[in-house]
Amino acid sequence: MDDNQLPPTLADALKKFITWSDQRQDDADAKDRVTSPLYHYTNLTGLTGILSHEEIWLTSIFNLNDPSEYVYGKQLAIDEFDLQIGEFDLQLTARHSDVLRSMSEVMRKVLTKAVPEKFGFFVACFSSAGDDLGQWRAYGDDGRGVSLGLASTLFQRDPPNKACVDLPPNETIIVAKVIYNEEEALNRQRDVIAYALNIVRSLANTGQLESDETRIPFLEQMCSLLATAIIFNCITSKHPAYQSEQETRIILINEKEKLRRYIKTRIRGSELIPFVPHKMPLKTNLAIASIAVGPSAHKGAEDGLGSFLVSQGILEKDLVVRSTIPYRSH
Secondary structure: OOOOOOOOHHHHHHHHHHHHHHHHHHHHHHOOOOOOOOOEEEOOOOOOOHHOOEEEEEOOOOHOOOOOOOOOOOOOOOHHHHHOOOOOOOEEEEEEEEHHHHHHHHHHHHHHHHHHHHHEEEEEEOOOOOHHHHHHHOOOOOHEEEEEOOOOOHHHOOHHHHOOOOHHHHEEEEEOEEEOHHHHHHHHHHHHHHHHHHHHHHHHOOOOOOOOOHHHHHHHHHHHHHHHHHHHHHHEEEOOOHHOOOOOEEEEEHHHHHHHHEEEEEEEEEEEEEEEEEEOOOOOOOOOEEEEEEEOOOOOOOHHHHHHHOOOOOOOOOOOEEEOOOOOOO
């Protein structure tokens, strides 16, 4: 049963959540709009590949440096969902409390198993800090690599609900900042959960969820809509320990089956890392804001990099600079 087959009041309740969630996302997109250059730390091999092919690789979030990717935000959501369900137990009949507890179990399965199995989450990571020691160590070849600064115009996207529906699955991307404050991350999960559960509670209190034929499909659809909002929060929340990265992400979320033809793999040590190439017009005028050579790069690295840029038709002057951080790699 889809929302067109639900009683009008239940279908309208789902649409109410969609409208609220879409507006909330539009507000977040406006707040996160990129207005200054963003920086991508990589080694020289990565840089030459990025510029030669004019593409950034979006890596599966389950293969990034942070082992708590997705899990951190997911656990915040599950704990908050259980907390709010417990509070509703005091306000609803035993029958409806059982339904909501079942809804909690469904959400746990969706977020822990169903979603990771069905959907692919791929991101490219950029920082608002172009010369950060921690990122040189972690991502910039221990200071021997580069920090590629890209113009803000490359990150401008139409709001998701206004985006062209004809875009191929690998181009349905979002640009969003990462939240590192745990209270702020929790509040985002709390808000979407409370809004969904308040809708359910209101319907239950007026007796509109008595019939299994309508209650079950309605709750399943509400869980699906709620999971969509929760997942976005998960992918844009990280442990406070990573706060110095000041990260903005290009995010691709879609069904694995739809992305299958676009997913490639690369080797990292003994791992095969899934990624999706994302085209960016990096050789257009003013697309590159700067390229910082790492603090432990060899002398003359600037000249070699300048020659490479010329060979790629990138002729803007004074793009290449050197990090000002005093650091010697190990």
